[in-house]
Amino acid sequence: MKGQIKKIRNVFLHILFLIALFCGSVLVFARMINQVTPDVAETMPNSTFPLVYMQKDGTSFNCLHGYAREMDVSYLRDSITPLDSNRELDILIQAFSTTVDGVSYEVTSLDGTETLENTKVVKLDKDGDSLTATLTLQNKMLMNREYMLKIQITSGGRNLYYYTHVVLADGLHTKEYLNYVSGFYDKCVNKTDLTTVGAAVEPDETTDEEQTLAYMDIHDSVNQLTWASLNPQIYYKPTPKLTEINQNTATLTMDYRIAALNESGVTEVYNVHEYYRVRYTDSRVYLLNFERTTDEIFNPENKVLSDKGILLGITGKEPEYASSERNRVVAFVQEDELWTYDISAGKLTQVFSFPQKENMDSRDFYPEHKIHILRVEDSGDMWFAVSGYMNRGNHEGENGVAVYHYEAASAMVDEKIFLASMESAALLEEDVDMLSYISQDGSRFGILLEGTVYRIDLNSRTYETLVTGLAQDCYAASDSGRYFAWLKEGEMYDSSTLSVIDMETGVSRDITCDGSERIRPICFMKEDLVYGIARTSEIDVPHGGNGMFPMYKLEIQDMEGNTVKTYEPGDCYVTDASAADNMLTLTRMVKTGEGYKEAMEDHIVNTDTESAVAMGVATQTSDRKQTEVVLRLGTSISVSNPQVVRSKIITYDTSRTLDIPENHEKQELYYVYTSGELTDVCTYVNDAIVEADAGVGVVVDQEQNYVWVRGDKAASVELNLEKLPSVVTSGTMDLDELEQGTGKRAVDLSGCTLEQVLYFVSHGRPVIARTESGPVTIIGYDEYNTYLVDPNGTEWYYAGINDSTEMFEKAGNVFVSYLEREAE
Secondary structure, eight states, X not given: OHHHHHHHHHHHHHHHHHHHHHHHHHHHHHHHHHHHSOSEEESOOOOOOOEEEEEETTEEEEEEEOBSSOOOGGXXXXXXXXXXXXXXXXXXXXXXXXXXXXXXXXXXXXXXXXXXXXEEOOOOEEETTEEEEEEEOOTTOOBTOXXXXXXXXXXXXXXXXXXXXXXXXXXXXXXXXXXHHHHHHHHHHHTOOHXXXXXXXXXXXXXXXXXXXXXXXXXXXXXXXXXXXXXXXXXXXXXXXXXXXXXXXXXXXXXXXXXXXXXXXXXXXXXXXXXXXXXXXXXXXEEEEEEEEEEEOOOTTSOOEETTEEEEESOOSOOEEEEOTTSSEEEEESSSEEXXXXXXXXXXXXXXXXXXXXXXXXXXXXXXXXXXEEEEOTTSXXXXXXEEXXXXXTTTTOEEEEEEEEETTTTEEEEEEEEEOOSOHHHHHHHHHHOEEEOXXXXXXXXXXXXXXXXXXXXXXXXEEEEOOOOTTSEEEOTTSSEEEEETTOOSSSOOEEEEEETTTOOEEEEEOOTTEEEEEEEEETTEEEEEEEETTTOBOTTSSSOBOOEEEEEEEOTTSOEXXXXXXXXXXXXXXXXXXXXXXXXXXXXXXXXXXXXXXXXXXOSOOHHHHHSEEEEEEETTTEEXXXXXXXSOOOOSSOEEEEOEEEEOSSOOEEEOOOOSSOOOOEEEEETTEEEEEESXXXXXXXXXXXXXXXXXXXXXXXXXXXXXXXXXXXXXXXXXXXXXXXXXXXXXXXXXXXXXXXXXXXXXXXXHHXXXXXXXXXXXXXXXXXXXXXXXXXXXXXXXEOTTOSSOEEEEHHHHHHHHHHTTOOEEEEEEEEOO
């Protein structure tokens, strides 16, 4: 009996010991965990910032999203708000239950260096969850000149900032434009007044050629523009955004959501973006151009898995995706949502998303950000970055780049660092797309920002500068971001040293060419560098942009610097190249007695294509949805109803923000906006004008001043010859002389057409043009003629438009003029 009691006691003591050991271990482990992890992991907090709308006769437009800090306004170009001669502006604040303690506004120059007024709003009218006010701006603005309006809202100790360009002008027909685009969208969704829709569009040989709802334009049929057989309903209504307006035309965009039922009765939701270019004449609005993109929201409640792969649905965007080394896990981005699919486990995980499944409003799907996949592991863990405007969460209203690590086992997202930036979302996206690299041990992050390459230590949250002074179009990065190449001299047409850095090790090497040659990086094919060599005797860049860099040889080097392939066709030259789908497409020219003429394209194919062929993008078609996109996985999918997991984000009490200094020695660049958004950044103004003309867009400088606008040209103009600077009438084509004599920034417009350079004359700036018999100055034009002045002449004379066009073309279309801004 005693033995049994002793045995029971020993067992009991043993159990107590194990319990104590377990409790002690938990306490020690928790203490260790708490040293590196936060107090809480939760779903991302909801948006808290109010929205601010401009109003015109009761119609809301230009929805402004707030910033958590004051921005450098020279980067901001999102909307423009016209003011009538009374200088009054009605605004509406949608508070979303957020307390608004006060409102003030400030008017500045576009570069922010001059403040015209700073005024507190004394009267706010409350109507439910909204507030309204009328801003009366002081009489300090010049007519037809753009300024920046900053609206500041004080809420619970926070200062929130909202920005829009404003212009004081008469006769802009803002109300008519707003009514037109709202009515057009409504007619298309509801299939009403189809006669009006039919009268606005311009069917041609491309009408309905693509059979896709992902992209539609003014040349599509009425049936296609009214959504064919999709039969959608409005899910979120649009608010028009005015991005450009002048006396002749206006550009507006609208973003909204539609919903449609599929064959199984499940709701599909789509993001729709529309672009309108309109003109007001003869008491009515004419549609000059129209484009629409449609992208489906990924919803695992629909049937998204099949033997073909992952069905992304209707989308016109090239999906961003990446797979782990053994293709066990694939990550993809669809409409600003990051997902992973574990093939063997049959598990779909929503890793990151500003839009919410529930309790969502228009702040959540504001699209001014981009998700970048950095690396995917076979375990399902992943590194990714988010660039641009942060819609909600810890960095709501901030602009920058957030770097995250996702742990699949816990389904938790851990923010490693947030790099605050003044750059616009579009420029940040371009920089991060070009170079973003996470080291193999996850301790360092490499990134390109404003012409500088940084390496960030994610543990100490410090940075070091690796490369500075990068020139636009003079660099390239490998697919993984590990290798980055740039021209050391920073000259697109005149560099002899190409440097390459390994972002993992920080080690760099140089590639040089002979003294009679020049070098240029083309691109990377995966991790292999492609660069070209041209002879100095054959490079033709007499006027900056629109130059010729004929490469007689291309070299492809691997990561160790070994030559993989040399391409030297002998009978022709390569002038451009682009890499896509493991193939390099070469644009080629042949030399003739009169210059160069186009030759047949050629291609270089990457032989390591097995995995790329297995995984990629395909399409399928149906009557209702027409063309849909499928992400092929290269393996069969056995699960039709996947497990769906939604991650949580780890929050910290301490800030993980690192401020990168703003680059104050920026290269002078020109920004091309087409279809209402930034589409290119150019080194040379003539290149920018040619591109903007092709895209029916505008060109602005880095201070947001207009350089060139398609369609904003008067029917006829005659400048006062007596008031022109003598340097202009002298006929000089020397940019330094022209700049010194006018006090304005002189520009070379060579390579542009006569029609393009007449914009400068229309806006009060004569153009000096070369002819075979000498220079002439263009001081005016009408429908049939140009008005020309010979060097130092006192009278102008007519030249027919067609004759002038031919005369200038024979001389090579060489033009110079100047911008409105002062010379530096």
